[in-house]
Amino acid sequence: MSGISGSNMRDDAVAWVARMDAGGWSAELEAELQAWLAGEPRRHGALLQAQATWSMLARKCGPHSQSPKARIAGQDDVATDPAPDRAVLNRRALMVGGGTALAASLVGGITLIKQRTVLRTDLGEIRHVPLDDGSIAALNTGSEVDVMFGSARRDIRLNQGEAWFQVAKNRAKPFVVETGPIRVLAIGTAFSVRRREAGADIAVTEGIVEIWSEDAGSQRTRLVEGQSVFLADNARLQDVVVASASGEHALAWRSGRIELVDEMLVDAISEFNRYNRRRIILLDPQIANKRLDGFFRTDDIDGFARAVNATFDVPVDFSRPDEIRIGSMQITT
Amino acid sequence: MPVVPTRPYRGPKHRPVRGMDMNECASVRALQARQKRAAWVADQIVPYEPRMRAWLSRWRVSPEDADELLQDAYCRIALLESLDHIDRPVPYFFSIVRNLLARRHRRQRIVSFELIAEVDAFQDHPSHDIEDQTSDRLVYEKIIALIDRLPPKCRQIIRLRKLEDWPQKQIAAHLQISEKTVECQIRLGLRAIREAWDKQEAQARNRSDGRFQAGAKIR
Numbered sequence: 387m388s389g390i391s392g393s394n395m396r397d398d399a400v401a402w403v404a405r406m407d408a409g410g411w412s413a414e415l416e417a418e419l420q421a422w423l424a425g426e427p428r429r430h431g432a433l434l435q436a437q438a439t440w441s442m443l444a445r446k447c448g449p450h451s452q453s454p455k456a457r458i459a460g461q462d463d464v465a466t467d468p469a470p471d472r473a474v475l476n477r478r479a480l481m482v483g484g485g486t487a488l489a490a491s492l493v494g495g496i497t498l499i500k501q502r503t504v505l506r507t508d509l510g511e512i513r514h515v516p517l518d519d520g521s522i523a524a525l526n527t528g529s530e531v532d533v534m535f536g537s538a539r540r541d542i543r544l545n546q547g548e549a550w551f552q553v554a555k556n557r558a559k560p561f562v563v564e565t566g567p568i569r570v571l572a573i574g575t576a577f578s579v580r581r582r583e584a585g586a587d588i589a590v591t592e593g594i595v596e597i598w599s600e601d602a603g604s605q606r607t608r609l610v611e612g613q614s615v616f617l618a619d620n621a622r623l624q625d626v627v628v629a630s631a632s633g634e635h636a637l638a639w640r641s642g643r644i645e646l647v648d649e650m651l652v653d654a655i656s657e658f659n660r661y662n663r664r665r666i667i668l669l670d671p672q673i674a675n676k677r678l679d680g681f682f683r684t685d686d687i688d689g690f691a692r693a694v695n696a697t698f699d700v701p702v703d704f705s706r707p708d709e710i711r712i713g714s715m716q717i718t719t
Numbered sequence: 720m721p722v723v724p725t726r727p728y729r730g731p732k733h734r735p736v737r738g739m740d741m742n743e744c745a746s747v748r749a750l751q752a753r754q755k756r757a758a759w760v761a762d763q764i765v766p767y768e769p770r771m772r773a774w775l776s777r778w779r780v781s782p783e784d785a786d787e788l789l790q791d792a793y794c795r796i797a798l799l800e801s802l803d804h805i806d807r808p809v810p811y812f813f814s815i816v817r818n819l820l821a822r823r824h825r826r827q828r829i830v831s832f833e834l835i836a837e838v839d840a841f842q843d844h845p846s847h848d849i850e851d852q853t854s855d856r857l858v859y860e861k862i863i864a865l866i867d868r869l870p871p872k873c874r875q876i877i878r879l880r881k882l883e884d885w886p887q888k889q890i891a892a893h894l895q896i897s898e899k900t901v902e903c904q905i906r907l908g909l910r911a912i913r914e915a916w917d918k919q920e921a922q923a924r925n926r927s928d929g930r931f932q933a934g935a936k937i938r
Contacts, residue, residue, distance in 0.1 A: 413745070437753065
């Protein structure tokens with residue numbers, strides 16, 4: 387029973403488990419096993435893993451069968467709390483009330499009244515808001531969205547920031563997100579839109595959307611699940627480059643996280659600066675293009691800076707309250 | 720596939736200790752301590768392995784490297800004096816895996832991880848727990864399915880040993896084969912099951928993607 391390579395180590399461990407299981411364990415066998423274990427420390431791990439698998443085979447189901455209900459009850463308690471949502475709902479209730487009164491006074495007229503709700507998030511805030519039609523909007527940091535649901539259409543205007551929508555299917559009422567001149571028409575789907583300086587990022591996580599810009603003719607193109615695009619306000623669609631990005635990492639913000647996968651340091655820093663008042667300043671342009679991976683909370687700006695410090699071995703200055711400085715000033719000759 | 724006979728074995732659970740010298744006693748105690756720890760790991764950790772593998776694969780860790788990381792993490796557990804201080808086994812184990820991964824990354828190209836939130840979510844999030852209850856029940860079914868996929872002779876012996884709790888010796892007598900053959904079949908069966916268990920990552924990944932979507936709906 388000896389072997390250096392991983393798979394042999396595993397086979398040997400399995401053989402030892404079978405031997406232990408056979409009964410008649412003796413001092414000699416124990417000594418032999420100890421010698422095998424001592425030969426390579428990682429064998430301890432292989433043995434435990436094999437033995438646990440063997441032990442699992444006798445496992446019976448059901449010891450925890452009653453706890454899920456208790457947990458569901460607990461979840462409900464939590465779900466009743468979020469105050470910002472309640473404020474929105476109240477405001478919306480007011481709008482609905484007003485709208486109904488107005489509609490009543492216009493009986494016989496054309497009822498084009500839409501209920502309008504404004505959703506906002508502060509810097510660093512992330513909100514998930516259920517919409518009246520059963521759709522869900524998730525608003526990222528520093529965003530503003532107008533929700534205008536009418537009898538024939540569902541219109542959303544993204545004034546700033548970024549939002550992800552999971553759209554409830556309703557063929558009779560198209561769901562259209564507008565930002566500047568750009569339009570995104572949902573076709574039973576989930577997608578995100580991020581307002582940029584002169585255009586928008588659009589990423590589709592589910593289904594299909596149709597996109598176009600009012601400023602560049604009404605020619606439309608379709609994006610499907612997994613595709614993302616930057617659409618300039620005045621872009622002609624034939625110039626647009628569709629990327630098949632991993633939207634999952636880019637949408638980690640929905641659960642308050644930043645996931646960096648092979649990201650350039652300079653991009654990672656601007657990502658953190660979206661969420662935090664305290665800014666990160668990169669003083670050393672030479673490391674701007676270094677790539678990194680990491681997994682952070684959106685507000686864990688310190689943890690990120692420390693990780694950069696440990697990874698790239700660059701100085702990090704935490705002394706100022708309003709910013710964290712990474713790298714040392716390069717003196718050019 | 721029915722196993723005949725299903726008569727439960729009612730013999731002694733443990734070998735009699737009488738007649739053993741001190742060394743034998745000590746070695747049996749060592750054996751029992753190992754079995755106890757393995758049972759704890761089987762209960763608390765192994766069912767979550769597929770999910771940890773799925774998580775590792777999201778970090779572009781190859782299946783082979785994931786095998787190695789998990790084994791190294793098990794090694795830490797095996798070498799602990801006692802497990803008494805661990806009150807949340809999955810986050811504990813997960814944090815070992817994370818640290819091993821971070822160390823490995825640092826050695827190569829990259830960073831460290833701020834995973835505390837993720838590790839806590841692993842345990843605290845109610846919806847995760849509900850799912851775990853489901854998969855707890857599913858674990859048993861999965862095990863049965865894995866056993867059923869073994870070749871007939873191997874399957875029969877594993878079923879008698881684990882599901883009917885017969886000792887190897889009894890199985891050998893019943894099937895009129897040598898005890899060595901029984902031990903060998905158990906070795907082959909366990910190896911096949913271990914390998915199949917390692918490959919459950921893809922399914923777990925699909926589930927965790929579903930949860931990721933669902934996470935946006937809650938609140």
